[in-house]
Structure formats: C-alpha cells, structure tokens
Amino acid sequence: MNENLYEMLRLRFPGNPDAPCLILPDGDRVSYDRLDRESARYAGLLVSSGVKPGDRVAVQVRKSPQALCLYLGCLRAGAVYLPMNDAYQRHEIEFILGDATPRVLVCRPQIRALADELAAKSAVARVIELDDNGGGALASEAAAQPDTFSTVVRTGDDLAAILYTSGTTGRSKGAMLSHRNLFSNADVLHRYWGFRPGDVLLHMLPIFHVHGLFVATHCTLMNGTPMFFEPRFDVGRAIELLPKTTVFMGVPTYYVRLLSEPGFTRKLCAGMRLFVSGSAPLLMETFNAFKTRTGHTIVERYGMTEGNMFSSNPYDGERRGGTVGFPLPGVSIRIVDDENRPVQGGGIGQILVKGENVFCGYWRMPEKTREEFTDDGFFKTGDMGKRDDDGYISIVGRLKDVIITGGLNVYPKEIEEIIDAMPGVFESAVVGVPHPDFGEAVVALVVRLADEAGGAMTEAGIIAALKGVLANFKVPKRVHFVAALPRNSMGKVQKMVLREQYA
C-alpha cells in the first residue's frame, strides 16, 4: 500500500471530477481533478530538476493556488517539503538552507539575487521563482509538464515535510514530519470536528505553518469539499465570505479583529458550523464576546510544529473557555513535574505528548531529539499546563517563560488573567527581567482600552489591586502601558522581545 500522504488524501477526493476544491478571490474555481493534474505537473517539474525521493525542497513564497500545488507536487515526488515564513530574511534563510541542504529552492522574484547567493553557499542545485500571483518560471515550466504523475510510493515513516521551529529559544530546529504523522492527525481532526458533505472552509491562514498548511488544508482535502483560498486574513473579505462558508479556522487575533467590526453580526454567521482557534491563547474576553455576538462557541485547540494538533475542545459537548480541551483520540497527554513524575490533583507541570502525530525528531540533531523525548517515547513540549477535574487541559505558559524570582516560580498566565479581567484593560503580558536581588523581577505590560476605565488606569492602581489577590512575590515590580503587544505572524506574543526591551 502506498502510504504517501497525497495518495491517502486522493483516495478521499470526490467521485465527481468537477467538484470544486479551491474557490479563488476572482471567483475562479479549481476542481479536484484539476488539483490532481496540476500537482502532477509540479511533481514532474521537480523530478526533471533532479529531485529524488527524500530530497528537500525549500520554499519561500506567498500563498497562492500554485504554491499549494507545489506542496502537493512535492509530496507526490516523494520529496520533503520545507516551507519558510515569507518574513524570513538573509540570516534565517541562510541558516535553514545550510542546515537542510535542499536540492531546490523556490523563491519570490524579489529575493532572487539573495537566493542565488545563499543557494551557492549551500550547494542548492536549482533556484526557481514563483511570484506572488502564482506566476513566474516555476509555473510556466510546470505548465509544460504532463498532467499525470505516478505518485512515488512512500512508507508511513518516510519524511513528508520539515518545518523549522520559530527558534524563540536558541537556534531554530527542523521538525521532521512523516507521511504517517501528517495523515494520522488529518484523519483524527476530520472526524473529531465533524467534517461532512456540504462543508465549505474559509482559508485565510498562511501556508508556511502547521495551522494553515496542514490542519485547514488537510481537513478540506480529506473531506473532498471546497475552500475559499484567500491570500491572507482580511476582515472585510471575511465578512463578505463567511455567509458562504461553514467552517473558519484562525489565530486569536483574527477573532479580535472580527469582533472589532460592527458589521460582524450574528446573521452573518447563521450558516456557520464551526469556528476553530489556536496557535496562541484565546483570551476569555474574546471567547465570551464571540459567543454573545454570534451565538457560536469557538473550539480552541492546542498543538505545535512538532506534531500538529494534540488536544481540542469537544465538537459535541461543553467547549470550555480558557482551556484547550481533551487529548485528541490516539494522543496521550501527561503532565509532569521537574522530576518527570505525573503531577497530581490539577497541579501545574510540563505537558508531554505521545501519538502517531508526534514528529520523528529534529533534523540532524540526534542528541537534541533524545533530550526532548522521555524513555517511554513522550515528547516534552516545553508548555506548562494543568488538567482540571473534568479532564480539560489549560496552558499556563511556556517552560522558558516561567519567571523565577527569589527562587520562586511565577506563571505569567496567572497574573495576566487577573490583569485582563480588570476594567479598562484590553490585554496584558507578564515577563521576567534580570534583577540584581531576585534573579528575575516580574514586569507587566498592559494594553488599555480606549474607554474611560482605560484612561483611569495607573501603574500604582494595578499593583495595589494585585496585592489584594496574589502573593507578594508574584506582584509585578513595574507595570508599563503599551499601545500593543509585539506578535509574530501566528498571533503569538513575542515575550523574548519584551524581555529584551524591558531588561
């Protein structure tokens, strides 16, 4: 049996070859049959460029249907897809090319000179351009290839993709994901979230990251239904398209932006079946406001590059705000203390995961890989969490974000939640900065609402309010008001940036 992910997805494509897969911004439709034929051309082009099974194909382009066909073509050729964030500059690209030594680099024309220079240093055999509209040499050469391709046979253990972690702690690492890792997660999510005939997904996420490339895309392809394939998140476009769709997946900032639009109404969401949020914590305030405005309860889920999705709030059953729900079927989650012993009674500990979706290790880092797995095969996520009496898991922060002040552990989330609930506060971030006496000192950055309560907030007021409810060592030494929190493209607050800025 061919366990190539593309083949596993193709088996579920609809019987009707004209059934639409992509609906493009100009209204054009790409049928499942055309997707199959186009991806065949990209596979053919890669093979004719010397790509052999197992070779890496590095890609740094904007989202387009051609970029999606390139991903599928890569799978079909048995190559390993390596997408890069299009915000990456010389330093990041150079590191990744040197580490992954891809055979081919697909880039935007804007960086062609840089791409050639860096490719030469890392012995990349070929650089090909794909422009932001899906045109350029890659597309025109693909057009000259046959529209059939016999998908290369892969076992479930063969690599399908390498995604580099964002490298917020130390160097960026290449997470190796196999065909089985990706298929098993797609299969589980497709069932868990109740995908069904008639579904239409609104796809506004980038496709260099797990969320948009794997979760949203694979669920759609497995379901054999269409998705509106938009180049980026745009709140006006979302409002226009939501009435034509049934499923939306986004990062928390998308939901905040939707709620800030008066035109975003309950009526607009009347035909929606499912809203999913993840990649960063969804504020309780957003979760509640969304329910009030639309009548829909967002399903928050939790996952990471190293294994796609680990847990989700239930589709049927109570979706509990501030939690990431239960382990997905086939995924085991353990919460452990510093000595690797399971934490009892709802205590906080590091989240460990195991399952077919969990990655195969870090590319060319066997030592690091060994360190990050327990003897019985659980991956140490580096996320700190807890499990309530009903089994719902919540994330309280990253291990590296835990603040140690005077030898005591402080979990930023605990303080952030209290500050966020104060009138006049939009959101907050709590970080540790170097301190001569305590090792680290707790500092809070607060974004105020533009209302009366926001205007009345003071540093002393926040500190006094916290003193009433928290142990003194957890109370921030300083509170700074900021216009916005720095976030990366997946909506994650960049605590490293804050730590440096307020050191």
Ligand code: AMP
């Ligand atoms: P990435 O590998 O870029 O997808 O980032 C994964 C990290 O994002 C996880 O390790 C978590 O720290 C964080 N994350 C993902 N989903 C959630 C969520 N629903 N709530 C809180 N943090 C999340």
